[in-house]
Amino acid sequence: QSVLTQPPSASGTPGQRVTISCSGSSSNIGSNYVYWYQQLPGTAPKLLIYRNDLRPSGVPDRFSGSKSGTSASLAISGLRSEDEADYYCAAWDDSLSGVVFGGGTKLTVL
């Protein structure tokens, strides 16, 4: 059971906009930044979003993050086949004094 809650799966067709949610509590998302990682099949995770809504250099602006209260979301617009991957949210948890991850959302591009 992960501390942050994500839907196990999401899907969309090419060109669509998809949103992945991440729910936490006051000790993690409610008081700290949220980060998103993308893991393509058989590869290491890659930083996608940091500080709630910022994109590292090289990440397309089709990817965007937001946070409100104890929840966060990752939106992918103009969906492409290469976006098919697992997506994880993460945050620092003040109560656990550690980084907590969501269980991951497997995105399928139909």
Next chain:
Amino acid sequence: QVQLVQSGGEVKKPGASVKVSCKASGYTFPNYGITWVRQAPGQGLEWMGWITGYNGNTNYAQKLQGRVTMSTDTSTSTAYLELRSLRSDDTAVYYCARRLAEAGMGYYMDVWGKGTTVIVSS
């Protein structure tokens, strides 16, 4: 470019120990910490802890306390993860990643190694 190169896969028996290395290049090693994350087969990511690059301070996940040791060798820009008393549920891919801190509001990993597979089996 910034790179983290991890050691090769390991097969260990239950009760044994394993030590995984992570050699950094392309940046000033003491200026950043190293985080370790593992992923069991078909499962999600699990944060194991971190070690700072400049003074070796550590912060371990509570569930691993007593079985894990993270260390660094600044002369070779290498970080190490040692896990003892291995069990079958320690079978996983172990990743090292460069850690960045954000003024008490969070920590994240911007560069990742390719991972080291550790299999625990009798």
